[in-house]
Structures are given as structure tokens and as C-alpha cells.
Amino acid sequence: MRTIYSDRHRLHVSPGEFGFGAVVPAFEKPERADIILARIREVSLGDVLSPDEFPLECVSAVHAPFLIDFLQGAHAEWSALNRSGAAYPITWAGGGLRRDRTGGSVDTKLARYCIDAATPITATTWQAALGSANCALTAAARIVKGDPAVFALCRPPGHHAGIDHYGGYCFLNNAAIAAQYLRDRGIQKVAIVDVDYHHGNGTQHIFYKRGDVFFVSIHADPDFDYPFLLGYGDEKGAGPGEGANLNLPLPDGAGWDRWAEALQEALAAVRRFAPEAVIVSLGVDTYRNDPICRFKLDTEHYPRIGEQLATLGLPTVFVMEGGYAVAELGVNVVNVLQGFEAAARTRQ
Numbered sequence: 001m002r003t004i005y006s007d008r009h010r011l012h013v014s015p016g017e018f019g020f021g022a023v024v025p026a027f028e029k030p031e032r033a034d035i036i037l038a039r040i041r042e043v044s045l046g047d048v049l050s051p052d053e054f055p056l057e058c059v060s061a062v063h064a065p066f067l068i069d070f071l072q073g074a075h076a077e078w079s080a081l082n083r084s085g086a087a088y089p090i091t092w093a094g095g096g097l098r099r100d101r102t103g104g105s106v107d108t109k110l111a112r113y114c115i116d117a118a119t120p121i122t123a124t125t126w127q128a129a130l131g132s133a134n135c136a137l138t139a140a141a142r143i144v145k146g147d148p149a150v151f152a153l154c155r156p157p158g159h160h161a162g163i164d165h166y167g168g169y170c171f172l173n174n175a176a177i178a179a180q181y182l183r184d185r186g187i188q189k190v191a192i193v194d195v196d197y198h199h200g201n202g203t204q205h206i207f208y209k210r211g212d213v214f215f216v217s218i219h220a221d222p223d224f225d226y227p228f229l230l231g232y233g234d235e236k237g238a239g240p241g242e243g244a245n246l247n248l249p250l251p252d253g254a255g256w257d258r259w260a261e262a263l264q265e266a267l268a269a270v271r272r273f274a275p276e277a278v279i280v281s282l283g284v285d286t287y288r289n290d291p292i293c294r295f296k297l298d299t300e301h302y303p304r305i306g307e308q309l310a311t312l313g314l315p316t317v318f319v320m321e322g323g324y325a326v327a328e329l330g331v332n333v334v335n336v337l338q339g340f341e342a343a344a345r346t347r348q
């Protein structure tokens, strides 16, 4: 399996995040991509290719132009106020505040567009985010050309970024951008399977009213973990998208048996939808030793996730999302990819 990777991810380094009453070092850091890449090379998973450049229309196909403009210019606006460091919001647009306002000062826009206190914008964040989206687009383009499966080693991740908002370490929704690219190249139906520990609220937001992209997510119940307040089982899509959104929230402490059962349910729903291609939002923060996760999957379970995904028998783009137990991250991610490849080979 080919990997698409760019060193441009190093242009995003978070100075830290606020959580649980303290400013803490960022969990989402460049070493994550380094260790995954090192493992890919160690096991000779396949070629590692640099991404191509794509027109910005591939991004604006899923994100509002005002969000894209903001992400590009936010740090310059921030610096123009003689502020140092990275741009963080100080308030959020909850509590009946107006979400129809998209302009104003950088603080007004941070309040409107950002959903948390963990996703700072530095002077070079936009370059990194665009590089990450280009990895997902290049992977999708290879699928169109006939590759059976490709891994987009995206960093920063993407699944919390919605049409008009960002957060959860995510700026541009790489999986959604890839899915839209496939749609625009004549693939009629695409399924996105999100196996990250956190609900892919941004991906759900982008496709909620659409019937051409099925979204299914297995994640921590939003009653106890991030992103909170979205990702419940009763969110089933709307309008033409009715029935094309499936959330499978799991309880605190869920282990492999429970998780694997949810995966079976997710894959059965994907089969009913009958897509022509699959995007996997690949987070391995379900891991027992992950610092921000409360599920209990082990390293030996990750090949089994890959095996199960391969039973769909469809062209598949893996898009990297979360996973913060850095020492084990490379092995866990590559285990999914190797499990997929081994099962796909025996199916031929």
C-alpha cells in the first residue's frame, strides 16, 4: 500500500492546549507523523510519495469560503494587534450568540469559527493544513487511477472541521475533502467510516443533508467525551441525507468486544448503502494507553480492524486522524494497514 506524506506537517506546532483546568503541552505534535512514517519504512509497507498540489476549489467544495479566508489570514490579523504566540479564542459562539455573523475582529471570528481551546493557529498553520489536505487528495486521486488502497498520512488531522468551523486539532477536513474529490470524479456513492475515538462531528456536519456520502462513526459517547453535544445515536441525517448518517456511541471503558460489535454494525450499514469507494478516518486513540482516551483496545486488535474493513472489498483511502500514545502509535496505525492488506490479498 502506498503512503502519501509531506514534511509540511512540521509547519504546524501547537504551543499548548487548555484542558481540565490547565494549559498542557499539545498531544497533537510532529513526532506523531515521524513515528508512523518510521514504522511504514521499517515494515516496507510500500512506496512513500509526496503529495501533488490541488486547486483551492477542492477545499472550498466542502468548507465555506469565509472559513478558508479566515484560516489563511488569522495569524496575520492576530500579529497586527501586536500579539505574540498563536491565535486562540477567548469566547465561543454558544449560549444563543449569533452564528450568522462571520466577520469582525480576529477575536470575533475566533469565537465564531473555533470550537475549543486546543487548536491554535500559528503563522504557518495554514501551510501545514493545506499540505495535509493535499495528502488526502493525492490518495483519493490514486484511487481514481486504480490503486486498491492508499494511506494518507495526514497531519494535522481533519474530522472535527465542519463546513464553517474548526477545532479538535483539525483545520481542514481531509477525509471530507477526499470524499468530495471522489464524488467529483464520477464515483457516485462514497462511505466514510470513522474509527477514531472521537466523534467526527465535522464530517457529519458536512454531509448531514446529503444522500451521496454515507457517514458512520464509532466513538466515545458525547455525554462524556469530546466533542460533546454531537455524535448521539438519534442523529440520522436530514432531507436527502436522511438515513445516511449513523452514530455508534460507546460507553466509558469500552473494550474490544464491544467495539468490534459496533464495527460489524457499521460495516453492515455500509454494505446496505452500497458505495463504490470507502474513506476510513483512521484514528487509533481508542488504544488502552492513549493519554486522552477511555477505551481499552490493544495493539493486537488493530490488524483485526483492518481485516474487517477489507471485507467490504472496495477501493479504500485511509486518512490519518488521532492517536497520541506516541511510542506505540506507529505500530498501531500500521497494524490496521497490514491487517487490511493481508485480508485483501486472500480475497483476490
Ligand code: 6XA
Residues within 6 Å of the ligand: 017, 019, 116, 118, 160, 168, 169, 196, 197, 198, 226, 283, 285, 321, 322, 323
Ligand atoms: C481536545 C480534544 C481533541 C480531540 C482530538 C482528537 N481537548 N480527535 O483526537 O479525533
Ligand code: ZN
Residues within 6 Å of the ligand: 196, 197, 198, 283, 285, 321, 322, 323
Ligand atoms: Zn480522536
